[in-house]
Amino acid sequence: MFKKKTELKFPTHIAFIMDGNRRWATARGLNKMLGHRQGAVALKNIIADLCEIKEIKYASFFAFSTENWKRDQKEIDYIFALIREMVQENEEKFLKRNIKFVPMGDISRFPEDMQAAIVRVREQTKNNTGLVVNLAINYGGRLDIVQAANKVFKTGQVLTEENLRENLFAGDIPDIDLLVRTSGEMRISNFMLFHLAYSELYFTKTYWPDFDKKQLFKAIEEFSGRERRFGGK
Numbered sequence: 001m002f003k004k005k006t007e008l009k010f011p012t013h014i015a016f017i018m019d020g021n022r023r024w025a026t027a028r029g030l031n032k033m034l035g036h037r038q039g040a041v042a043l044k045n046i047i048a049d050l051c052e053i054k055e056i057k058y059a060s061f062f063a064f065s066t067e068n069w070k071r072d073q074k075e076i077d078y079i080f081a082l083i084r085e086m087v088q089e090n091e092e093k094f095l096k097r098n099i100k101f102v103p104m105g106d107i108s109r110f111p112e113d114m115q116a117a118i119v120r121v122r123e124q125t126k127n128n129t130g131l132v133v134n135l136a137i138n139y140g141g142r143l144d145i146v147q148a149a150n151k152v153f154k155t156g157q158v159l160t161e162e163n164l165r166e167n168l169f170a171g172d173i174p175d176i177d178l179l180v181r182t183s184g185e186m187r188i189s190n191f192m193l194f195h196l197a198y199s200e201l202y203f204t205k206t207y208w209p210d211f212d213k214k215q216l217f218k219a220i221e222e223f224s225g226r227e228r229r230f231g232g233k
Contacts, residue, residue, distance in 0.1 A: 009224040010055035011177030015199075017062045017191055018043065020183030020207030027207075033078045038209035040082045044090065049213045051097050051131050058132045058173055060104070062191050066140035069109075083137060084114045091121050098130030104169040105139030106147075134170045141193030144169050168194060175199065178223045182208040198230050 018039060025035030043061060050059050064079060087101075094101050103118045110118070118137075148167035152159050166172045176192060176199040184205040188196060202219045204211070 007224075008220055010053060010220060011200075011223055012056065013058040013060070013174050013176050013178075013195075014050070014056055014220075015060040015062075015176045015179045015192060015195075016046070016208075016211075017179070017181040017185075017189060018208040018211075019181060019185055021209060023183060024207035024209045032075065035209060036075075036079055036082055040086055042209050042211055044086065045212065046216060047090075047099070047131075047133060048097075049216055051099065056131065058134065060134040060136065060170070060176065060192060060195075062136045062139065062189070064105075064137045064139070065190065066105075066138060066143055067190070080110065080114055083135075084117055087117050087121050087135075091124065094121060094125050094133075095128070098128045099125060100128040100130065100132045101125045102132060102134045102170055104134050104136045104144070106143070107138060109138055132173065134173070136169075136191065139169065139191075141188075141190040141196075144192070145194055165194065170195075178202060178219065180204070180211075180219045182206055182211050198228070200226055200228065 021035035021039040022032040023035070024038065025032045043063075047059065050056055063083060068079070069076065093099075101121050103122055107115050107118055145164070145168070147169075148164050149159055151167040152163050157163055170192075173195070175197060176195045179188065179191075179196060179199045180202045181188075182204055184203065186203050188201075200223050202222055204215065204219070206215050
């Protein structure tokens with residue numbers, strides 16, 4: 001039985017490493033592409049669930065890493081199609097739900113129509129004041145820090161935590177309070193390294209396509225019961 005919502009401590013910024021799509025499909029004797037499709041469904045559902053939790057202001061999702069280019073081209077193309085579809089189909093929902101959509105990563109390598117769709121939704125939602133959805137696409141934590149540092153150096157400034165943060169792909173957002181990784185893997189895989197300095201980590205064996213509202217509240221309950229010390233005790 002879950003605690004009452006009023007009894008929980010919620011993260012301000014929650015992040016997800018969405019892992020296990022292919023294993024979910026393999027376990028069911030399905031094509032791995034169907035695993036990615038079901039994962040996209042889970043992503044849309046979790047975003048909708050998070051919109052109901054006003055205490056959570058930021059949600060970051062790892063969708064495509066800089067290392068994922070090593071995969072089979074057919075799989076890459078299919079993932080691109082899902083990202084394009086997700087962005088386009090949810091454009092109206094993002095506006096209706098007051099969601100601010102922020103793409104994190106170097107999108108210049110994507111097909112032009114995909115880039116255009118991403119930029120359009122980013123610009124149309126940039127003044128929204130509700131949940132901020134950061135979608136990491138062609139993203140790597142080390143790349144993020146390096147490109148941000150280079151931006152600062154070009155201005156002639158001395159590098160500080162503050163100006164480095166301001167130039168990261170996601171902009172000036174707060175650190176991650178709770179990182180959730182699905183599928184049983186226990187690593188952070190080069191995801192938002194700067195923002196993970198004092199994050200609480202939650203690992204579940206549940207594959208991402210099966211991660212739902214019930215699983216979300218299990219993670220939040222675990223977070224709520226932890227004492228965060230930030231190195232001070």
